[in-house]
Amino acid sequence: xxxxxxxxxxxxxxxxxxxxxxxxxxxxxxxxxxxxxxxxxxxxxxxxxxxxxxxxxxxxxxxxxxxxxxxxxxxxxxxxxxxxxxxxxxxxxxxxxxxxxxxxxxxxxxxxxxxxxxxxxxxxxxxxxxxxxxxxxxxxxxxxxxxxxxxxxxxxxxxxxxxxxxxxxxxxxxxxxxxxxxxxxxxxxxxxxxxxxxxxxxxxxxxxxxxxxxxxxxxxxxxxxxxxxxxxxxxxxxxxxxxxxxxxxxxxxxxx
Amino acid sequence: xxxxxxxxxxxxxxxxxxxxxxxxxxxxxxxxxxxxxxxxxxxxxxxxxxxxxxxxxxxxxxxxxxxxxxxxxxxxxxxxxxxxxxxxxxxxxxxxxxxxxxxxxxxxxxxxxxxxxxxxxxxxxxxxxxxxxxxxxxxxxxxxxxxxxxxxxxxxxxxxxxxxxxxxxxxxxxxxxxxxxxxxxxxxxxxxxxxxxxxxxxxxxxxxxxxxxxxxxxxxxxxxxxxxxxxxxxxxxxxxxxxxxxxxxxxxxxxx
Numbered sequence: 001x002x003x004x005x006x007x008x009x010x011x012x013x014x015x016x017x018x019x020x021x022x023x024x025x026x027x028x029x030x031x032x033x034x035x036x037x038x039x040x041x042x043x044x045x046x047x048x049x050x051x052x053x054x055x056x057x058x059x060x061x062x063x064x065x066x067x068x069x070x071x072x073x074x075x076x077x078x079x080x081x082x083x084x085x086x087x088x089x090x091x092x093x094x095x096x097x098x099x100x101x102x103x104x105x106x107x108x109x110x111x112x113x114x115x116x117x118x119x120x121x122x123x124x125x126x127x128x129x130x131x132x133x134x135x136x137x138x139x140x141x142x143x144x145x146x147x148x149x150x151x152x153x154x155x156x157x158x159x160x161x162x163x164x165x166x167x168x169x170x171x172x173x174x175x176x177x178x179x180x181x182x183x184x185x186x187x188x189x190x191x192x193x194x195x196x197x198x199x200x201x202x203x204x205x206x207x208x209x210x211x212x213x214x215x216x217x218x219x220x221x222x223x224x225x226x227x228x229x230x231x232x233x234x235x236x237x238x239x240x241x242x243x244x245x246x247x248x249x250x251x252x253x254x255x256x
Numbered sequence: 257x258x259x260x261x262x263x264x265x266x267x268x269x270x271x272x273x274x275x276x277x278x279x280x281x282x283x284x285x286x287x288x289x290x291x292x293x294x295x296x297x298x299x300x301x302x303x304x305x306x307x308x309x310x311x312x313x314x315x316x317x318x319x320x321x322x323x324x325x326x327x328x329x330x331x332x333x334x335x336x337x338x339x340x341x342x343x344x345x346x347x348x349x350x351x352x353x354x355x356x357x358x359x360x361x362x363x364x365x366x367x368x369x370x371x372x373x374x375x376x377x378x379x380x381x382x383x384x385x386x387x388x389x390x391x392x393x394x395x396x397x398x399x400x401x402x403x404x405x406x407x408x409x410x411x412x413x414x415x416x417x418x419x420x421x422x423x424x425x426x427x428x429x430x431x432x433x434x435x436x437x438x439x440x441x442x443x444x445x446x447x448x449x450x451x452x453x454x455x456x457x458x459x460x461x462x463x464x465x466x467x468x469x470x471x472x473x474x475x476x477x478x479x480x481x482x483x484x485x486x487x488x489x490x491x492x493x494x495x496x497x498x499x500x501x502x503x504x505x506x507x508x509x510x511x512x
Binding site for chain 2: 235
């Protein structure tokens with residue numbers, strides 16, 4: 001059992017829970033919780049190693065046995081180490097260090113999501129979860145958006161990371177991808193056309209801007225059209241994750 | 257300037273940031289931030305008192321002067337006290353203690369929202385914000401849902417609390433309200449009919465269940481029909497605030 005906070009595995013896990021730079025350099029990220037680690041197994045995701053402690057549930061112990069039988073390195077650690085590594089108040093007793101891999105963007109996509117300057121990790125994770133549920137084919141993250149592999153984003157994503165191609169790109173690359181697939185680029189913006197009166201069946205990329213300032217200049221330059229969700233009440237705006245989710249499912253509705 | 261943590265105003269504010277019981281007993285709640293306090297003024301909401309510190313912006317100081325000219329009690333406090341009262345890492349330098357009042361539920365409503373067992377304060381606040389934007393006429397909170405006047409809910413609500421009737425009710429009261437207004441009660445549930453193929457123009461109440469277990473037994477008993485959002489991708493479910501928001505704006509769309 002690992003009990004030292006200086007153990008190399010513990011040090012690596014702690015570093016990976018921190019800044020994006022650490023994840024990029026190590027080519028790995030951390031995911032915790034029984035259900036998410038189960039989803040990593042189901043998705044055949046690459047494991048580096050797994051840590052657990054004696055608080056792990058019976059279902060979690062079955063998972064540990066299954067990981068071992070697949071040849072994945074699994075080590076028990078002390079409860080105090082597990083607590084120190086858990087970002088939540090209620091650690092689930094299992095934590096996986098996974099390979100930082102990217103699923104490929106399909107050729108000729110017809111539904112991409114571009115998340116521009118989303119800073120709140122909960123909002124970013126929720127948008128990834130919705131994109132997965134709405135069948136978006138890939139999510140492109142321009143500079144200044146929060147790292148999709150930060151712990152809170154991974155947790156809110158609820159497994160989206162295993163099914164959805166998520167790519168950090170420059171605006172030049174995003175423009176190339178959009179042009180080569182002949183996508184209309186729709187920017188969600190308060191003054192835009194009603195989403196209910198816009199044809200969203202054509203191949204498109206949807207741009208959702210940040211919580212505070214909205215979309216950036218490069219996003220505005222790339223966009224062909226602006227669309228909005230007509231409001232009924234007194235509120236001035238919606239939460240960014242909510243607005244993006246309503247628009248993604250409007251695309252699904254129109255394409256049925 | 258108040259500098260003592262034992263000052264009665266500081267003690268009251270701290271208590272109101274805690275448990276629902278404290279808010280009920282005092283008939284008051286706390287809201288912080290320049291923009292939200294401005295909205296309280298615009299809404300003619302009842303103030304108990306306001307605290308600020310020397311970090312307050314120019315816009316905030318204009319607000320303080322306007323509060324004073326309305327005869328509202330305003331006191332400066334030390335920065336360390338303000339930081340200790342702020343739930344966020346970045347206090348905005350102003351905090352209002354407001355009356356815990358309820359706007360009335362309109363007679364014969366045709367769009368109510370029932371939030372059942374929503375535990376996460378961010379999700380509850382986001383649902384209130386969306387309900388406000390979607391023109392829901394009131395939100396009913398059965399037992400076991402998080403208190404709508406908890407600090408994180410108020411913050412995520414972005415002013416919805418000043419415009420939207422928000423009422424904690426027993427299931428018997430909720431049933432009475434639904435029956436007397438002749439509302440169809442739709443429960444958001446994975447196995448339900450597609451929301452896009454359900455007529456949502458009739459007078460209705462929409463029930464959104466909690467993040468973990470979904471809707472409760474009384475909610476299932478009350479509901480006439482179950483509706484769902486058809487999924488496209490690999491995800492099993494949506495975030496509760498996202499699912500509720502998509503359904504609320506589907507109601508708005510159909511009623512246009």
